[in-house]
Amino acid sequence: MGAIVFPKKKKRNSISYAKWGYIFIAPFFIVYAIFSLYPLLTTFYYSFFEHYRVGLTQVGPNFVGFDNYNALLTGADLLKYAGNTAIIWLAGFIPQILISLLLAVWFTDLRLRLRATSFFKTVIYMPNLIMAAAFSMLIWTLFSDNGPVNQVLAASGNQPIRFLASITGTRGLIALINFLMWFGNTTIMLMAGVMGIDSTLFEAAEIDGASSWQIFTKITIPLLRPILVYVLMTSMIGGIQMFDVPQIFTNGTGNPARTSMTLIMYLNKHLYSKNYGLAGALSVILFIITAIISFFVYRSLTAESRERKKAQKGI
Amino acid sequence: MASKKKTSNERVILNLQRTFCYLVLLFLTVLCLFSFYMLIINATRAHPDIMKGFTLLPGKSLITNWKNLMANQNLPVLQGIGNSFFISACSALLSTYFSALAAFGIHAYNFKFRNAAFTFILLIMMVPSQVSTLGLIRLMGQWNLLDTFVPLILPSIASASVFFFMKQYLESMLPIEIVESARMDGASEFRTFNSIVLPIMKPALAVQAIFSFVNAWNNYFLPSLIITSKEKKTLPILIAQLRSADFLKFDLGQVYMLIAVAIIPVLLMYLLLSRYIVRGITLGSVKG
Structure with a gap:
């Protein structure tokens, strides 16, 4: 598959293999340039044009400068959707990081020696691989007005709850899906972090009579900080990209009252209705936000390796 | 006492x-x-x-629901499974092979822009694909590739995260002497990669093939904007279509059946291979 046959060249005595490096990375970079980099640049370009469709008439493309950005940044929608995205992300992320930390510490605790940890790890990671669209559809069906959850409530003599008509219900269930999909992944990442900590530190603290809580707050957390930052930032970038779950869950409307409309759902709406100017400006804004977050990830990761190098030199 | x-x-x-x-x-x-x-x-x-x-x-x-779902004219489910499978399998093959190739290129050869290329790939790993979707759709429109599988399959040749994983793996698993001795035996650089390096990378290739397959299988955002004709729809698009249909008129047995069809192949694959998958998660993410 895709094996490109290159003509064999006669080998000279002094051969530079450098060209092979270029040849081997060429497919990656060519495809990236065509399918990602060039589209990214044209997206920037389109963001300065007025270009949309009203019914059958096409408006534009006319150069309008920063008008699209102005329209987005001064309108109420972008801010509202950014707020929705942040709230839903936080509602999933806070329990996710807390539970993952707890599980990571438990799974690696030498005193506790929990059994069947690989079984639990397998189970909690599973939802991460499930199709988000299908999972979302499933939860929606289960919690719909006549769905099994309400059937069980009714059978046990309770009032049915219209989860999908309430803001908290909808946002909460979307956050629950995100939580279920990601806490296993975070647990495994944090476990790798905890196991990377020098175990003599824990032993020494135990001999000195430190309580589990003290060990957790004074050793585990500070030493996990780089990984925690990494998890936070990547989860934030993932949160900004939140789409499949709320899109399917609310059928693209973000209802009730567009309180579950996320940023990428907004982008999708503009792309779908071929409103290219606004879609471009929105893409650029999202790109800038993720670039800022990525910068912090990069800095925290390089700071970590710098510290490690310093520490190694110290020894 | x-x-x-x-x-x-x-x-x-x-x-x-x-x-x-x-x-x-x-x-x-x-x-x-x-x-x-x-x-x-x-x-x-x-x-x-x-x-x-x-x-x-x-x-x-169970069988009645399956038969009803298959007989449903509005939801071409079998076709959808086929499309999803084809796209996912191609993506898995392309992304693992070419990312491994690129990782090997950067790992084993010294060239001028080596570090620049590596840093560049690390940087693009963080860029969400959604922000360039507008440009991609317009470009595919100009090239008459909308409503085809090309924009869903070919871009997987440049998967930064798969590349990063392969690079990590090569660093820990491939001593450069192996490449040099293959060279002395007269193998061409391509032969060396295909018949010596790839077999060494088998475990990494397998893990990343699974992840790429699952990602493509679950992908909804781009396919929903690219695919318009009925016979090219993938499973996530069919699920979205079901979601927007008038739900109460629908046979719920079929609804659950379609969700199960979308989920169970990945679920089975996971249950069979979970040991390798769970081990593979941390390898490509943070440099430990």
Whole structure:
């Protein structure tokens, strides 16, 4: 598959293999340039044009400068959707990081020696691989007005709850899906972090009579900080990209009252209705936000390796 | 005597702690599995039974639901499975092969822009694909590639995260001497990669092939904007279509069945290979 046959060249005595490096990375970079980099640049370009469709008439493309950005940044929608995205992300992320930390510490605790940890790890990671669209559809069906959850409530003599008509219900269930999909992944990442900590530190603290809580707050957390930052930032970038779950869950409307409309759902709406100017400006804004977050990830990761190098030199 | 008492006290506390841990873990396990359990149960029950109420026991309509779903003219499910499978398999093959090739190129050769190329790939790993979708759609429109699988398959040749994983793996697993000795035996650089390096990378290739396959299988954002014709729809698009259909008029047995069809192949694959997958998660993410 895709094996490109290159003509064999006669080998000279002094051969530079450098060209092979270029040849081997060429497919990656060519495809990236065509399918990602060039589209990214044209997206920037389109963001300065007025270009949309009203019914059958096409408006534009006319150069309008920063008008699209102005329209987005001064309108109420972008801010509202950014707020929705942040709230839903936080509602999933806070329990996710807390539970993952707890599980990571438990799974690696030498005193506790929990059994069947690989079984639990397998189970909690599973939802991460499930199709988000299908999972979302499933939860929606289960919690719909006549769905099994309400059937069980009714059978046990309770009032049915219209989860999908309430803001908290909808946002909460979307956050629950995100939580279920990601806490296993975070647990495994944090476990790798905890196991990377020098175990003599824990032993020494135990001999000195430190309580589990003290060990957790004074050793585990500070030493996990780089990984925690990494998890936070990547989860934030993932949160900004939140789409499949709320899109399917609310059928693209973000209802009730567009309180579950996320940023990428907004982008999708503009792309779908071929409103290219606004879609471009929105893409650029999202790109800038993720670039800022990525910068912090990069800095925290390089700071970590710098510290490690310093520490190694110290020894 | 006193110390003995203390240790027995400690043991009691430890046992209590352990019980608490198991209870929490049990709760989380139930939380993770229960919705899928409900899915499988309801996929085996007929629409009237589902409307009557929930039971914990499966029904007898599994085959009927499957047949009804297959007979549904609006949802080309078999075609959808085929499309999803084709796209995912191609993506998995392309992304693993070419990312491994690129990783090998950067790992084994010294060239001028080597570090620049590596840093560039690390940087693009963080860029969400959605922000360039507008440009991609317009470009595909100009090239008459909208409503084809090309924009869903070819871009996987440049998967930065797969590349990063392969690079990490090569660093820990491939001594450069192997490449040099192959060279002395007269193997061309391509031969070396295909017949010596690739076999060494088999475990990494397998893990990343699974992840790429699953990602493509689950992908909804781009396909929903690219694909318009009925016979090219993938499973996530069919699910979205089902979601926007008038739900109450629909046969719920078929609804659950379609969700199960979308989920169960990946679920089975995971259950068979979970050991390798769980091990593979951390390798490509943070440099430990």
